[in-house]
Every structure is written in structure tokens, then in C-alpha cells.
Amino acid sequence: MNHGGDIYKKNITCDFSVSINPLGIPYEVQSALGESLNHICEYPDIRQRKLKAALSTIEDCSPQNIVGGSGSSELFLAIVQAFRPNNALLVSPCFSGYEYALKTVKECCITYCKESDLAVLPDIINADTGMVFVANPNNPSGRNIDFELLKKIVQKCEKTDTILVVDECFLLLSDHPASLSSFAKQSRKLFVVKGFTKIFSIPGIRIGYVISSAENITLLEHFLPEWNMSIPAIESGIACANLIKDSDFLSRSYVLVEKERSYLEKSLSDFGMEVTHSNTMFILLKTKIDLYELLLNHGILIRDCRDFKGLHKGWYRIAVKDHISNQNLIRVIGKTTLL
DSSP, X not given: OOOSOOOTTSOOSEEOSSOOOTTOSOHHXXXXXXXXXXXXXXXXXXXXXXXXXXXXXXXXXXXXXXXXESSHHHHHHHHHHHXXXXXXXXXXXXXXXXXXXXXXXXXXXXXXXXXXXXXXXXXXXXXXXXXXXXXXXOTTTXXXXXXXXXXXXXXXXXXXXXXXXXXXXXXXXSSOOOOSHHHHTTOSSEEEEEESTTTTXXXXXXXXXXEOOHHHHHHHHTTSOTTOSOHHHHHHHHHHHHHHHHSSHHHHHHHHHHHHHHHHHHHHHHTTOEEEXXXXXXXXXXXXXXXXXXXXXXXXXXXXXXXXXXXXXXXXXXXXXXXXXXXXXXXXXXXXXXX
């Protein structure tokens, strides 16, 4: 399975293959991580009490409606193992982690709905559909899903007894940040998965969480490892939740992302590339040149998207970074004679 961020076997000076907040790690989160090291001789709270309490304040739900995980990927796998669907429906293209989790169920048959056909997804879901994964915004296109359409998908899954997993990991730094959390806390079928990796620039500290009914969360906890979150992860997660609640970090981040995304979209379009308008912190584009190798020769890593189902050679995803990094990217592309 391919992901961005594979900097370990390449000489990389700037990584555009992973989409994280260009503002960087907030001081408060760094401080919480540092303080947590004073407690690494202790076991983490297996019940995640303080973390659940902090998360419940930003999600307007009970701590019983939440469980944390070592990143969203652990939670996707746990949901799949809890329900072991015979049939699953994915959007194409989409994050490969959904398929990775579903393939642990050997008898599961996976079908796909093109993102361009998303409006008819509620009509495709039927009583034989065991599980549906959707991301809002989608990865790799970066496009938000219309909220009314999302509600129709939720209603259809409730009607057909289908598990619906909605990935909102990029939602808070997108143009239309309406969450399904309020629906999930009382739903029999809906799981909303979120994470702090992208928003707070901490991919090395795995922090994800899922919201659903208390009954669903109790079930899901049986499919997660004991002590699945370390003390540094728990403490930084609490700091992240507090920042969302008590600071302007998110609003400042969004302003920067929107400004730099517009700059990149225009600059890349001016080179004649086919740029998919994004609502979040990465951009999907298509070009005839071998952009991956071109940039790799200059120490810049981007995400080659040919392994996404529904895409092919020539599709790339580029993260929105700080202005100096973005300018350097455009400068490197512009000076090449291959364009």
C-alpha cells in the first residue's frame, strides 16, 4: 500500500506528498508533548478518561460517544473487524486505507462508485451493502461533499441496515466544515472518524478518534488493542482539543490554507496543467510531464496518484504548504525546459 511521506529512502528537502497544516505544530501541543515525557514510566489511562472528556467538549456529545485511536487507520480497521461486511461500497478514487482495512475480511466484495457519480450514491446503497466508506472532503480530489447529500446517505444507510463510515480528517480545514458528528452520536449505523494528524502537523504522533452511539463505541472498543494510545498521544490530543475550543488556531490556519491553495491552483493552471479545484489543503492535478521525477531530482516529493483506483499515470497530489515552500515549488517547475 502506497502513501505519501516516504522520505526514508530518498534525498528529500521538501515533502509535498503529505498534507499537513502549513502553520506547523502549535506551541501548546509541543509543550504538552514535552510534559508527557515526565510520565512515560507510567501506563496510559486504558479508559482514555481525560482525552474523551476533552474531545466531548468540542463534539458536543458524551464521552461515551467517543473512543480514541492510534490514528484514523487503526479505527478504520477496528470498525471493519467489528462488523466484517460481506459487501462494501467505496468512492473512486479514495484513500487506500479503506480498501486495506476491508481486505482483511477475505469474503468481502468491494464495489465502487465514481466520485463524479456521488449524487446517485444513495440509490446504489441497498440491503446487500454491508458497509460504505466516504470521505468529506475526498482524498485525493480535495472536494467537499454537499451536506444535504451526506444526510441522504446517512438516511439510506439507516434504512438498509448498512454501516456508514465517514472520514472527516480534513474537514476542519476545508471550505465547508459541516460535520455529521451530531448525527453519529445517536446513530445505529454511522461512524464519524476524525484525526489531529493533519490539522496540527503531528503525523508522528498518531491521534484519531471516532464518534458514534454509546452502544457502537462499546462494541468497537473490543476490537482495539488495550492501551492503544500512548501518554504522549493522549496528552497532545487533549492539547489539540483545547486549542480548537479556546483559540483562533483553526481560523488562522484556514485563512493561510485558502490563500496558499489559490496561489498554487492559479500558478499550476498557468503552466497548462489540469487542476482540480480543491476545498482543502491539497490539490489534485493532471499533466503530461513526469512531474514526480522532475521534482524528485530537485529534492521535492509529491504524491504520484496512479495507484488510486480510477486515476492513472499523470495524476499527482500536491500539499498546500507555506508561501516560501510553495514559491520554491513553482519556481522549480517553471524553470524546467520540460514544460
